[in-house]
Amino acid sequence: MTAKKHLPRLVGITSVLEHPITQNFLIPLFAVVLSFAVGAIFIVMVGKNPFEVYSILFSQTLGSTYGIGQLLFKTTPLIFAGLSVALCFRAGLFNIGAEGQLQIGAFLTALVGMKTFGVPFYLEIPLLMLAGMVGGGLWGFIPGYLKAKTGAHEVINTIMLNFIATALVSYFVTNLYNVPATVHTPPISPAGRLPRFDAFVSGFQGSPVNFSIFVALIAALFVWYYVDRTRYGYELRVVGLNSKAAEYGGISVSKNIILSMTIGGAIAGLVGTNFVMGYKYYFEEGFSTGTGFMGIAVALLGNNNPFGVILAALLFGMLEYGGLVINTMVPKELVSILQAIVIIFVISSNKIFRKILTNFLKKRTLSIND
Amino acid sequence: MPYAIELLNITKRFARTVANDDVTLKVLAGSIHALVGENGAGKTTLMETLYGLYQPDAGAIRIHEKEVTIKSPHDSIKLGIGMVHQHFMLVPPLTVLENIVLGAETTKNFFIDLKKTTAEISELAEKFSLNVPLTEKVENVGVGIQQRVEILKAIYRKADILVLDEPTAVLTPQETVQLFKILAELKEQGKTIVLITHKLNEVMAISDHVSVMRKGKIVGHLETPKTNPQEIAQLMVGRPVLLRVEKSEHKAGAPVLGVKELTYVDRRGVEALKSVSLDVASGEILGIAGVEGNGQSQLVECITGLIRPTSGSITINGVEIVGLNAREVFARGLAHVPEDRIKRGLVIDLSIKENLILSLQALPQFSSRLSMKRAEITSNAELLIQKYDVRPPDPNAITRGLSGGNQQKVIIARELSRNAEVIIASQPTRGVDIGGIEFIHRTLVTARDSGKAILLVSADLNEILSLSDRIAVMYSGRIVKIFPDNKVEESELGLYMTGSNQELIREAK
Ligand SMILES: Nc1ncnc2c1ncn2[C@@H]1O[C@H](COP(=O)(O)OP(=O)(O)OP(=O)(O)O)[C@@H](O)[C@H]1O
Ligand SMILES: [Mg+2]
Numbered sequence: 001m002t003a004k005k006h007l008p009r010l011v012g013i014t015s016v017l018e019h020p021i022t023q024n025f026l027i028p029l030f031a032v033v034l035s036f037a038v039g040a041i042f043i044v045m046v047g048k049n050p051f052e053v054y055s056i057l058f059s060q061t062l063g064s065t066y067g068i069g070q071l072l073f074k075t076t077p078l079i080f081a082g083l084s085v086a087l088c089f090r091a092g093l094f095n096i097g098a099e100g101q102l103q104i105g106a107f108l109t110a111l112v113g114m115k116t117f118g119v120p121f122y123l124e125i126p127l128l129m130l131a132g133m134v135g136g137g138l139w140g141f142i143p144g145y146l147k148a149k150t151g152a153h154e155v156i157n158t159i160m161l162n163f164i165a166t167a168l169v170s171y172f173v174t175n176l177y178n179v180p181a182t183v184h185t186p187p188i189s190p191a192g193r194l195p196r197f198d199a200f201v202s203g204f205q206g207s208p209v210n211f212s213i214f215v216a217l218i219a220a221l222f223v224w225y226y227v228d229r230t231r232y233g234y235e236l237r238v239v240g241l242n243s244k245a246a247e248y249g250g251i252s253v254s255k256n257i258i259l260s261m262t263i264g265g266a267i268a269g270l271v272g273t274n275f276v277m278g279y280k281y282y283f284e285e286g287f288s289t290g291t292g293f294m295g296i297a298v299a300l301l302g303n304n305n306p307f308g309v310i311l312a313a314l315l316f317g318m319l320e321y322g323g324l325v326i327n328t329m330v331p332k333e334l335v336s337i338l339q340a341i342v343i344i345f346v347i348s349s350n351k352i353f354r355k356i357l358t359n360f361l362k363k364r365t366l367s368i369n370d
Numbered sequence: 371m372p373y374a375i376e377l378l379n380i381t382k383r384f385a386r387t388v389a390n391d392d393v394t395l396k397v398l399a400g401s402i403h404a405l406v407g408e409n410g411a412g413k414t415t416l417m418e419t420l421y422g423l424y425q426p427d428a429g430a431i432r433i434h435e436k437e438v439t440i441k442s443p444h445d446s447i448k449l450g451i452g453m454v455h456q457h458f459m460l461v462p463p464l465t466v467l468e469n470i471v472l473g474a475e476t477t478k479n480f481f482i483d484l485k486k487t488t489a490e491i492s493e494l495a496e497k498f499s500l501n502v503p504l505t506e507k508v509e510n511v512g513v514g515i516q517q518r519v520e521i522l523k524a525i526y527r528k529a530d531i532l533v534l535d536e537p538t539a540v541l542t543p544q545e546t547v548q549l550f551k552i553l554a555e556l557k558e559q560g561k562t563i564v565l566i567t568h569k570l571n572e573v574m575a576i577s578d579h580v581s582v583m584r585k586g587k588i589v590g591h592l593e594t595p596k597t598n599p600q601e602i603a604q605l606m607v608g609r610p611v612l613l614r615v616e617k618s619e620h621k622a623g624a625p626v627l628g629v630k631e632l633t634y635v636d637r638r639g640v641e642a643l644k645s646v647s648l649d650v651a652s653g654e655i656l657g658i659a660g661v662e663g664n665g666q667s668q669l670v671e672c673i674t675g676l677i678r679p680t681s682g683s684i685t686i687n688g689v690e691i692v693g694l695n696a697r698e699v700f701a702r703g704l705a706h707v708p709e710d711r712i713k714r715g716l717v718i719d720l721s722i723k724e725n726l727i728l729s730l731q732a733l734p735q736f737s738s739r740l741s742m743k744r745a746e747i748t749s750n751a752e753l754l755i756q757k758y759d760v761r762p763p764d765p766n767a768i769t770r771g772l773s774g775g776n777q778q779k780v781i782i783a784r785e786l787s788r789n790a791e792v793i794i795a796s797q798p799t800r801g802v803d804i805g806g807i808e809f810i811h812r813t814l815v816t817a818r819d820s821g822k823a824i825l826l827v828s829a830d831l832n833e834i835l836s837l838s839d840r841i842a843v844m845y846s847g848r849i850v851k852i853f854p855d856n857k858v859e860e861s862e863l864g865l866y867m868t869g870s871n872q873e874l875i876r877e878a879k
């Protein structure tokens with residue numbers, strides 16, 4: 001009978017658990033905190049003080065303008081890749097192909113850039129972005145088309161297309177479009193360069209962080225608006241959640257599969273804005289160390305929500321750059337371990353979080369009742 | 371007599387609702403206990419708590435006079451509790467046999483002992499006359515058969531307490547009679563049965579006791595022989611309910627929907643529709659009676675543009691619609707209440723308001739080129755929720771959390787809001803409570819009176835008989851008989867439906 005008195009509060013907590021803020025933000029945050037705690041155990045195991053390591057990790061990334069610049073520079077490609085995966089997820093598709101899409105996209109950006117000297121910057125910049133989107137979009141379209149028309153699973157096909165993309169780009173860069181004795185292309189037209197932050201704030205000196213971060217933020221805004229606010233996004237979600245109902249409602253499942261893979265690919269293809277247009281001004285083989293795959297983790301941690309993706313990309317960006325910083329103190333494998341722990345905890349956190357909260361509540365209610 | 375089940379002061383809350391509020395329910399061993407109540411009253415939740423799918427927030431459970439904690443269905447199965455769910459829990463790509471043994475396999479050297487299992491199950495099926503094609507994949511059999519598979523599954527697990535959540539919703543009257551024979555037999559053998567149903571005649575026919583739930587609470591325990599349907603209905607709804615459809619003479623106008631010599635051969639080469647012809651005029655309800663799986667689903671899917679007929683023609687106001695997709699058919703003035711709400715009619719992970727615009731999303735009313743009109747979508751939902759009494763009355767509530775009947779109301783609301791000339795209603799009141807049925811029937815009759823052409827497909831003969839102006843009977847892919855009015859005996863319909871009157875059928879051809 002006493003339980004009844006506490007009813008309103010319990011109802012409150014249940015709805016807190018199911019609230020979007022909890023789902024999108026608190027639970028991932030909980031996962032991150034938990035994984036740092038577990039990461040600390042590993043740090044102790046290699047004989048270091050976790051507080052010291054973490055404090056360096058944070059101070060070196062967030063404690064200086066330069067550090068922030070580096071962090072943002074690492075974050076930018078992760079946002080593109082994360083958005084690409086997240087958008088496809090919403091349509092019920094598992095895009096493992098962001099890596100291949102961004103390779104093709106970035107290469108095409110460089111290729112068009114080196115062939116278009118003399119074009120004014122206000123045309124050149126959009127042109128190069130478009131080239132990246134076309135390249136990535138094509139690489140998304142192919143598995144999308146195959147899935148829609150033949151039912152071939154996108155996971156297999158995107159993995160295969162990753163191999164093809166890497167090999168294709170490597171062939172072009174080493175045989176056709178390279179600067180002799182290097183594995184990179186000749187430079188793009190200077191008109192296609194995106195401004196770096198250090199041109200405006202001297203504190204960023206030495207860091208290649210550039211305006212492509214804004215392109216990434218706009219892309220996130222676009223994905224949010226497209227998925228949540230337009231009817232095309234509504235149709236995409238219906239297809240992702242229940243393709244039979246989509247059919248019933250006259251929504252073309254195959255069209256939406258192709259469309260979302262293409263858009264997802266195009267977003268991944270924008271990675272070239274950061275590296276080619278903002279940093280090196282050429283395409284270099286091996287410039288992406290698995291960014292496309294990290295995109296999967298980013299989308300997962302960000303709960304496939306574009307703003308969640310930005311936050312998740314920041315975290316993984318920090319781990320990536322921070323990994324370089326603490327390299328001298330702990331083995332660099334530790335950072336990989338930490339990243340993996342974050343992913344594992346994110347996947348399992350919803351349940352863990354629920355359990356802890358419910359147990360806590362039960363105990364509280366019991367002790368009050370006694 | 372001892373109690374088999376005692377649910378004591380059970381409270382179960384979800385985010386927005388208290389589904390069970392201090393509910394106490396005691397079921398005598400060896401009895402058949404009916405549990406009734408409006409959609410969303412909390413019947414399913416209570417029984418799923420007993421089955422271990424939910425943990426109660428408060429309260430205790432006793433089974434055979436012993437206090438127990440049921441953490442999962444694993445525990446409840448061990449306690450001898452079997453449950454046949456409202457929404458089937460079968461694995462579609464597996465065969466019927468595999469679904470029955472799943473999780474309870476008899477193994478021989480690590481392999482399922484197929485021979486022995488098949489024999490066992492065939493014997494059980496025989497004993498309870500639960501005819502199922504053991505080697506067919508579940509995705510290829512109709513809902514009626516899936517239901518039988520579920521019952522067989524529970525019996526195979528040696529359940530001694532059997533909970534059936536609206537088992538008759540998908541059965542024909544004949545099948546229901548059969549099921550009740552089975553239940554009576556089970557009771558005879560000392561098993562305890564809890565039966566959730568919306569059909570009061572069933573309560574009267576088979577139960578010993580009946581408990582009525584309303585808005586999460588128990589509002590009455592009655593002994594069946596000492597009560598009547600009117601009393602139960604009043605307890606359920608909280609007001610007197612009309613148990614019959616009130617309907618004026620029909621004034622049929624010109625034919626609107628025309629189906630001519632429609633044939634459909636499915637992917638496996640089965641001729642599901644064999645030269646089906648029928649007309650539905652404006653201002654009439656044509657009811658299609660038939661045992662599920664005799665081509666009704668294919669007929670509806672052909673008309674609504676979901677599958678393409680092999681040959682034949684379908685017209686709306688004389689305009690051919692074969693070859694159009696679902697969206698284009700909707701645009702020609704058709705509304706469609708699909709038979710399977712979870713699979714087809716709803717996206718259960720979206721909110722009520724988003725489901726209320728499914729297939730209408732492209733209308734200028736709800737979206738412009740660049741964005742959805744969110745205010746309009748919300749006010750549309752508020753209006754329909756109020757008009758159709760959907761609970762909870764929250765446009766943003768996720769449809770998954772709605773009770774079965776309320777999910778159905780969402781679909782009805784959407785389809786009738788189209789204001790289409792032709793309405794195809796497939797099992798429109800399956801799993802809907804009496805208050806809701808009354809409402810849906812009244813809505814359909816009003817639509818008819820305003821000149822709509824309505825094609826009603828239902829496995830519920832009562833529904834067919836009380837709503838239809840003309841009745842067509844489908845058997846084995848054919849229309850075997852069209853009655854010009856609804857003055858038919860149930861038994862006569864039954865003969866046509868089961869194809870047992872071959873002579874009559876041959877005569878009809
Ligand atoms: N998983 C869930 N999450 C949130 N709310 C739920 C959930 N399941 C049920 N509810 C809510 O609990 C209440 C009781 O639902 P329940 O399914 O038990 O009703 P019911 O009596 O079985 O109705 P019906 O006759 O329509 O099947 C409803 O208001 C429903 O919206
Ligand atoms: Mg129910």
